[in-house]
Amino acid sequence: MFTLIAFLVAIGALVTFHELGHYTVAKLCGVKVLRFSIGFGRPLVAWRMFDTEWALCPIPLGGYVRMLDEREAPVSDDERPHSFNAQPVLKRMAIVAAGPLANLLLAFLLYWVVMAHGVVQWRPWVGTVVDNTPAASAGFRAGDRVVAIGDRAVANWQEMRLALLDGLAGRTQPLDIRVMTEAGPAVRHLDVARFSQSNAQAFESGDIGIMPVRYLPEVGALEQDGVAMRAGLRPGDRMLSADGRTLPDWQSWVAVIRDNPGRALSVNILREGKPMTIVLRPASVDSGEGFVGHVGISPRTDDSWRAALQFSQRFDLPHSAQAAWNKTFDTSWMSLKFLGRMLVGSASTDNISGPLVIASVAGQSAREGLIAYLEFLALISVSIGILNLLPIPVLDGGHLMYYTAELVRGRPLSERVQLIGQRVGFALLFGLMAFAMLNDISRLFGG
Structure with a gap:
């Protein structure tokens, strides 16, 4: 029940902010909004405010803003200037893009709160090296303090994982990792090609066989x-x-x-x-x-090592805003690059997650505390924003693709072309959701 509530709160907040982006820009552009709905299906609760029907529906997997549009129902001459389809193409593009951009804005605001509050980080120190892994073959030792991945300096464990994820993608040459040992500086040469097949999925998550805990x-x-x-x-x-x-x-x-x-x-x-x-x-x-x-034993962790690993990082408001901006940008860029790698086949689609895994992680982060939950919300908000910008019909990015074509051609695409695109988009989206659900079931239930 706790996990379900954490999931519903997360989806409700993220969808509401997304749709508020569409709603706000539509109102600024003079477009009449007929309904603002959180969820799908027959409304559980509905009320009118600001000349719009606001509804809460039972299927919590999204939401929508329904605007006055001649393509959906007849519109009187008096109201035609307030219909969506009557707006110039740039206004329509702004209304459509506002949803994903609102999610990115929300991620920035959440990260800002997190950074201003202070976050607990883990130093990029190696506590454990797993046998028969790329890290073990590269000569990593417990106690190694990672300084840089290639030419990219790292200050905490998360930065190290992101740098590994970026540095390992599509790589065939050894990756140099600079570390500080008790004897002084050293370089670990990670031979990616040697383990590219057996460790492919681990590489995609930045896992080379080292852990911070001892x-x-x-x-x-x-x-x-x-x-x-x-x-x-x-x-x-x-x-x-x-x-x-x-x-x-x-x-x-x-x-x-x-x-x-x-x-x-x-x-x-x-x-x-x-x-x-x-x-x-x-x-x-x-x-x-x-x-x-x-034999059925789990080990005891080294508490003194754990205490040495952890440090608190807190920023004042201006610097926390800069840190939040950097975090939002880096997360968005990594998401885009990962999607690109999946499209060209250099990243496994096994990493796609659906609502079951998202719900599980929502519950876990909520149990860790408010700050961990806000970080989770920020990450999912970035994912929703980036996903909706993909040029797939039925998504916001698909509509932006149509409007870009209209700008170039000087006239809209034919209704037949748009209808075919919608059907293809629905098929792609349904297939993606089904695949994500299968991945979720496999991860959570070992199928």
């Missing part, structure tokens, strides 16, 4: 009635060695367990300062690429 070789939690619990392990136990192999970090423990499915291991632990030995036989689990060991 895990201790200690038991944090146990799977109920799992192998480890039945063997007598308890939360707080520290792993020292397994079959004589020292376990200096959590990754070493994971490697031992994964490599020994079904084999009894003699594990030395430290419990409340006292050494102990237990026998542990990992269960054999099919990973899809062979059988691996599994």
Whole structure:
């Protein structure tokens, strides 16, 4: 219920702001607005204000502004100057573009609030390097402090992920990553071509096999009635060695367990300062690429490392406005580039998300607090704005495409051409929504 409410509030706010963009510019251009609707279907609630019917409808997947238009119903001579179709093409373009631009404006305002309040950032320091990943092959070590990706300096973990996402796209040559180690500056050469197939989807999200968190070789939690619990392990136990192999970090423990499915291991632990030995036989689990060991343990995070990673960043109002502008621009530009890569086939369509994933993330961000929720709203607002500017008929960008053609030709496209475009646009939009829903189901339910 909490997730559903967070999702409905998010969609309601974003759609309202989008439609207010259309409504405001339409009124400024002298166009009569017949209905302002949030949602689709038969109105649950409706009232009249400012010569417009305002409606709240039950299907919360969008909204619309219905304007006086001779193409939809007869218009009297007195009201014709106030109809949408009677407006010059530049006014029509302004009304249509106002919706997506309102979403980008909303994103800027939300980011401004977030930046002025202050945000918790993570330093671009490597806490964990996952085995058998591009980062491990490039020589990354826990404790590396990333300074720059290629020629792009990074100051926090988010900037690093964005720089990786941008630097890895379509790349065939190694990517140089400058880091600071205990011994001084160093360069990690990330060989993208070597892992381009097996790690393609991870690359698209900027994932090369490093994490900011650091895990201790200690038991944090146990799977109920799992192998480890039945063997007598308890939360707080520290792993020292397994079959004589020292376990200096959590990754070493994971490697031992994964490599020994079904084999009894003699594990030395430290419990409340006292050494102990237990026998542990990992269960054999099919990973899809062979059988691996599994015992049902999650690690304890290194709280001191986490505290060193985090820092609060706060700006005064002028600088927070500049930071919000930069954030909105960067997010919009990255969204456009990612869409372009999907169109040319260099980015996977598996990254497209639909309402189920958006609802899930809405609930998660709302639980983290107001600022996290506002950041989520800003990101989705950018996505809605950019998506609606795509030149697909039935979207605002499709109408802008028609009006641009009208400007060039000196007359509108024929109704037949526009009708065909609408049908194609509906088919594309329906297919996109269906694909996004399938992706959502696969992510959330493992289908």
